[in-house]
Amino acid sequence: MPSPSNRVKEIVPSKSLEIAIKVLDLREDGHGVIGLHVGEADFNTPSSILKSTQKALSENKTKYDLVQGNLELRKSIAQRFNKLNHGNITAQNIILGNGSKHILYNVFQSLLNPGDEVIIPRPYWVTFPESVKLAGGIPKFVSSSKGFQLDLDAIKEAIGPKTKAIVINSPNNPSGVIYPPHVLSQLLTLAKEKDLIIISDEAYEGFIYDEERPFSLYSLDKETINNTITVQSFSKTFSMTGFRIGYAVASNSWITHLKNLGGHQVGNICTFAQYGAIEALSLSEEEMQTHVRELQERRDLAYKLFSSLFDCFKPQGGFCLFPNVSKYIEEGRFTSSQSMAMEILEKTHVAVLPGEAFGLPDHLRLSFTPSKDDIKNAFQKIKEFL
Ligand SMILES: Cc1ncc(COP(=O)(O)O)c(C=O)c1O
Known part of the structure; x- marks a missing residue:
């Protein structure tokens, strides 16, 4: 063999x-x-989401769809995203994937050449390093400071000529920490200075306790999109893990790269599942x-x-x-x-x-x-x- x-x-x-x-x-x-x-x-999964998915099936919404994802769904995502994050994105800044795991895989595939480095603060979600390696990249782990907060000095020190990106995950799996705006702001400044992309995994954005959404990079600066790829998911927020719907929010040029990759990889994600996701966004x-x-x-x-x-x-x-x-x-x-x-x-x-x-x-x-x-x-x- x-x-x-x-x-x-x-x-x-x-x-x-x-x-x-x-x-x-x-x-x-x-x-x-x-x-x-x-x-x-x-x-x-909320019953209205199941009903919309069943309706889509009964209406034969079972054909190929756009690689980037259903336009109505992307418009609804953009609306919710802008409302929650004080952003100014459009449906063109979004691409859908089979869960955020798939999106992350494609982000690294479209960003990294062999030997490029990605900074990953500890503790990290298990898939980040493997996904970087599958794209030929090298994960560079950095320690966190007290209370699992980002250690900006350690990140600065880890940046070298081959560094392309920094991965953050807030709320964090496994620690549950949320990075405060002043730290994100400094990270964004650093990313701009060094021409790096921040890959912000926000799979748990729907589960924030004690305070209200304090972590968005988008609320800091309208130019954020040039240095950030935000990765979000329907899995946790809407109890839709098996639907496999995640998405990236990125600049038009990154969306084009991701679309080109996706076109030869999976094409579109499940057509009728996307109608369940449209319904999810209308939950009160x-x-x-x-x-x-x-x-x-x-x-x-x-x-x-x-x-x-x-x-x-x-x-x-x-x-x-x-x-x-x-x-x-x-x-x-x-x-x-x-x-x-x-x-x-x-x-x-x-x-x-x-x-x-x-x-x-x-x-x-x-x-x-x-x-x-x-x-x-x-x-x-x-x-x-x-
Ligand atoms: C931090 C983080 N990101 C992404 C995912 C993947 O979620 P999905 O592929 O279901 O969108 C998970 C799943 O556990 C996770 O913990």
Whole structure:
């Protein structure tokens, strides 16, 4: 059999895979496992979204569509984006993809030549480095400062002649941190000075707690679009993970590059799913807030419980707690957070993810998306075990 490409051989399989396989094994053996490892809320997709998708199907909206995405959908996205971010984009500044994961892949493919570098602050979402590598790029990891905030000095130091982009993710997966406007403003200035692109992954923009949307680069400066590619998703905000709809907001020239790439890759995304997305954008603020309030309560509960066991940052957004568990490793109870996560799963049947997967060993990622009862039970089991 011929060997696979080096490109594929170099992909680091997700460190969370080992946990996910073990969860499946345990469930197959009849054990109930509480899944604090999943990055998905347990909310159903709102019924009006399902109805619109079904209507599109019954009206035979099943043919090829524009590579860039349905125009009505892009116009609605632009409207929502401008309202929330004080932007001035149009439908021409948007391209749709099969989830934001696909968009990110295409962004790196269209931006990087072999050997180009992309700065990725720790902790990071697992897909960023692999997606950079698949485009021939080199991920350059930088440490964060206290409270998982961006360390601008570390970023400045990491910039070299081959640097093309800086990836930020706010609200952040796994830490739940949100970057404040003054930090974003300095980052934008730096990107302009050094002629870099900020790739801003805002997949969790719909789940911000305690305060109102403080993080938009667009509210800072109307020229932002020349140095920014913003990546957003319907997955989390509208409980539509399986629809696979994400999008990039970028300058006309980047949209053209992404369109040229997409035209030979997947063509358009699922035609009828896009009608569900159009409906999603007409949900009332009240409907949207129901899920946010529920997750905020779960966040509060999870934070209250687990911060009695671990050194814990209170997430400002997103789906996860990311406590520091170095105390348990230094005491010699576990050799790493990977082994700690595995032992917790084996002994308590609660699944959590190791920090190694997110570039910060000595941490665990605990998702607070399961029900409050599950969060309480998971806490009790982990507490007894520890
Ligand atoms: C930070 C971040 N970005 C992007 C995604 C991908 O979302 P999707 O491809 O469903 O839009 C995820 C999924 O977990 C994520 O955590």
